[in-house]
Amino acid sequence: MPVNVLLVDDEPLVRAGLRAVLEAQPDIRVVGEAADGAAVVPLVRQLGPDVVAMDVRMPLMDGIEATRAVLRGVSAPPKILVVTTFENDEYVYEALRAGADGFLLKRARPAEIVHAVRLIAAGDSLLFPAAVRALAAAYGNATARKGLEAARLTDREADVLRLMARGLTNAEIAVKLVVGTETVKSHVSAVLGKLGARDRTQAVIAAYESGFVTPA
Template sequence: MTAPAGPGQGNGAGSGAGLRVVVADDERMVRTALRVILDAEPDLNVVGEAASGAEALSLVRALAPDVVLMDVRMPGIDGIRATEQILATMAEPPRIVVVTTFENDSYVYDALRAGAAGFLLKRAHPEELIGAVRLVARGDSLLFPAAVRALAAAHGAGGPATASWAARLTDREAEVLRLMATGLSNHEISERLGVGPQTVKTHVAAVLAKTGSRDRTQAVIAAYEGGFLMKKS
């Protein structure tokens, strides 16, 4: 077996087919563990590692991965700032999943607000990690409804409805947004509502436009912060 690559190095698989992943974490053991798990899958290729937010920015711009696993707490530029800069400066940014030790970490909420597609706990099982990368790569969000609701409440969200966009949602769009907040994918929403997948995509696109959100995760955050989703929901 070859030795694990250091920060910035790929494993040579990036030129092949499959999803390209960059792993950013200031702990080498964590990076190595994530690489071993992902590289064991034929459709996943870890093309680079970063030990800081600054390194992550450089690698992502150079390698154009599909997904980034981003530690939220790193020296210098942390995962939140790195996420913001990647999304603000790249025409076709990757999907970013923040990786954290604690689900109640306030950094997680800030990262979701910054545009991360979701978050994953470092203690997650390998199959959860693999599934998360594939999930966000196809455009879905990786949300844990109870944790996001608790984080939103801790940040003062969930009070009386104040969002002006809420009144512009149709009844079906409002229903779709509530189902998005429960963590359902487009396919699952389609089955729940008994409508076609394309119809759901149309409703999701309308929700994103009306809430001014980049993706599903930001729409859910906007729904909490605008009081559309009450604490009891």
């Protein structure tokens, strides 16, 4: 089955470029476009995309509010990939905290865009550790450390969270820890549950905000 993508950006040229890149792939299909976040929820309900590629800065409703609206108003929400010009944008960080599954720079190469969509659709997150660390340092909250300490992660769950924070996929974590992918999925689920995180992106943000993950 192809990965169905909804493009949301107020710049027609950006949407046209993303459409051209994605539709050149046999396993990806662009099912719709929107020029503002206010149109996202109705289109998601109508088109049922697997992934929403969402700009964060739009005139009527930005990508942060649109992300919240989708997660709040759709019973089985799609994955949300934030597409941004600047990786250190506070809007990006707030979108991730709101529930977006990762972010991609508009200057990314075509192969990187395709990889991002496939990765997000498969249930992994797309984060750039250095950028997330910088964003967490600038915009993080002071209560994150207490929350992570209270979660009482096991040693193996802590290992998994550290590798998630490095941007590794489940398959890559499995190789690192010499375990099966299903075992990694179980550990990831346990980490999310203990942290009260909607997805792995929010778990990684908590890890950086709390200081649990620090620069190498």
